[in-house]
Amino acid sequence: MKIIRAKHLGMCFGVRDAIAIAQAAAREEPVTVLGQLVHNATVVERMTEAGVRFSDHPEDVDTGRGLITAHGASERFRRRAEALGLKITDTTCPLVTSAHRALHGLVAEGYHPVVVGRRDHVEVRGLTEDLREFDVVIDAADIERLPSRSRFGVCSQTTQPIARVMELVERMRCRFRDSEVRFIDTVCQPTKQRQQSAVEVAARADVVIVVGGRNSNNTAELTETCRQFCECVHQVTGPGELNADWFENVRTAGLTAGTSTPDDVIAAVERRMSEMATNRRFATRD
Template sequence: MTILLARSAGFCFGVKRATRMAFEAADSHDGICSLGPIIHSPQLVEKLEEKGVVVVHAVKDIPEGAVIIRSHGVTSGELKEINARDLEVVDATCPFVKSAQDYAALLSREGYGVVLVGEREHPEVQGILSYAASGDVFVVAAPDEAEAIPRRKRLGLIAQTTQSFETLRQVADICLKKCQELRIFNTICDATSVRQEEAREIARKSDLVLVIGGFNSANTTRLAQICTEIQPRTHHIETAEQLRAEWFQGVVTVGITAGASTPRWLIDEVIHRVRNISN
């Protein structure tokens, strides 16, 4: 079998940065915690736990000392609580996420109704929302949901960093009909757009597609959805152990991509397993 591996498969800039900061913090502290998992990779979070990084899910559960802020960021309220406790902070928030938070605050402060394209329950979206707390905020996951946005004189549009540009564009078209003034900040990470286009290209050329990454990872799930639309024989997996030999019957070309939170060693293990199945 021929294996086509996406050029951008695996860690993006923000995840590389957050992971490096987390491991450095683990080496320099006798016990440290992260507020939420540092990235959406259970396997990497487990490796950090082995080095003493404990995951907590509320500020009140942070012991005295230091805390790592995950790549998805935290809410403005959580940040205030952390600062009030005078904790040492290792801020691993992705710069692209921080930019989206800043734009949300700016639009809200200047009186725009804020439209956020994203998944309401995702921690990144929850964080961005908290910075736009002073005005009307509308979260839409798809263009049809944008139809319910009430008419406003001014709307401001931003997006979860891992959203697809096409969804953002479609929501923008709808928002134009809802207001007199529309201000748009394209907060989608460049790596997301590149990764999604590579996924489409590989899916068109492959008899089977493997998408590697955490089942709790929004960008990995979106890659799997994109590939499935083009190549129905697409499987979203976290590890090589989840591969099934029967998937490969009659397959000549296997396409492989991975989410932005997927470590390279997991990708290598999958490639090794696919080659063993081929042999």
């Protein structure tokens, strides 16, 4: 069995930087991450062991310092945390900050803001919480439900597949032919690279393994994208979830991982895939 690794996979610079900042802060003083720093249980477990605490609500924090995650936060959320006396360390990814700027810029120019993304995702909440009115869309049905406006300003959650975003923008333009639909592409480059690499791998593989946290949006999106190009796709959080039966009669297996998956977890999954293939005596590793 040949294993093809996606050219771009795993942890992005935004997540790496946020983890490094949190660990450095925790060495100085007790620190609580406000929300999930990354949507990956392994990373959260390791950071907890390193003394970093986690809380979804600033009101529950009993450390002097709170940390805003790579997913960013609204001004309203920051003010709420500061009003509670928390000193804030901000690890918002610069590409999330760009998305905030783009969306708020559109609002300032008089466009009605529309975000392509998942309404309950922390990044989308951060993007929209300061807005008086906005819409969040994720599929064609949401576009059908949108009330008409003369000017729409569209951005997206940074981890949405660009193909979906472009399709929804096109639908808006078709549905609201008399309106202006201005789109600013805020999907981040690491997401685009991982999505593109996943497509390349899935198109060549008999089975694809996607490594990432169960609650990681970008991992789920990678899995969904791979399923469009390969019939057999499995998402796992680590090597323990691999099943040797998945590699029965498989000549080519693809491997990719979400932006919050640590390198050593990906390597462990790849090793285990090789061992399973070797045990079945058809390994031809490239």
